[in-house]
Amino acid sequence: EDTLHHLNFYLRRGTTTAIIGQTGSGKSTIAKLMLRFHDVTDGELTVCGSDVRTITQQELRDHISYVPQKAWLFSGTIADNLRDGKADASDEELWHALDVAQSGFVRELPDGLQSRVAQGGTNFSGGQRQRLSIARALVRPADLYIFDDSFSALDFKTDAALRHALQTEVADAAVLIIAQRINTILTADQIIVLKDGCIQGLGTHEELMRSCSAYQEIARSQLREEELAELTGEDREQVPAADGAAMKGGE
Structure with a gap:
């Protein structure tokens, strides 16, 4: 059906x-x-x-750049996750995407972009995971x-x-x-x-x-x-x- x-x-x-x-x-x-x-x-x-x-x-x-219903992050660093869609993205591009995605909390982390991410992003709240997933999508230039x-x-x-x-x-x-x-x-x-x-x-x-x-x-x-x-x-x-x-x- x-x-x-x-x-x-x-x-x-x-x-x-x-x-x-x-x-x-x-x-x-x-x-x-x-x-x-x-x-x-x-x-x-x-x-x-x-x-x-x-x-x-x-x-x-x-x-296409896609943010799924369930915000899933990969183990590694925040920078690793954001560069998943654009491997050669500069730190400046990553910070810009984070700012657009209202992820200012990353600036308050001691290690910033190099902060560790547990598999699935379980060391972040649901709202933080969503904002990081959105930032990852924005790093990648897309038509849709x-x-x-x-x-x-x-x-x-x-x-x-x-x-x-x-x-x-x-x-x-x-x-x-x-x-x-x-x-x-x-x-x-x-x-x-x-x-x-x-x-x-x-x-x-x-x-x-x-x-x-x-x-x-x-x-x-x-x-x-x-x-x-x-x-x-x-x-x-x-x-x-x-x-x-x-x-x-x-x-």
């Missing part, structure tokens, strides 16, 4: 796309399709104009950045500061944010509401609050009445962009 059905959407350079839905709705499966952990059984998935089935795995993943529920362990203040910093850091790339927290995706250029593997709504927060009952239900379950009132406003202008990734059809 297909997990996903009738998905049609584009991820464009210079824009942020968010996917929200209940657990088991198929959000992470979409990310795995883009990395070709799975293949579509109908339709096509293209990256930079090429069907992912017609290019090598290496070529495909050269376009995928953040698979990568802000869930962050407090709201850090979450907001990180997303603000990302706006300029990855301004020329396409960004996909998969989330369960509605506060994380409010400013996305387009939000995809997923339920049982199907798109229930697609638009900005304001558009979905008017037209999508599934999105309204999520919003009401997570936001206070005054927050809902404050966040309902005029539609924001969409940002035109060059080609990024596209998915058509079902899985």
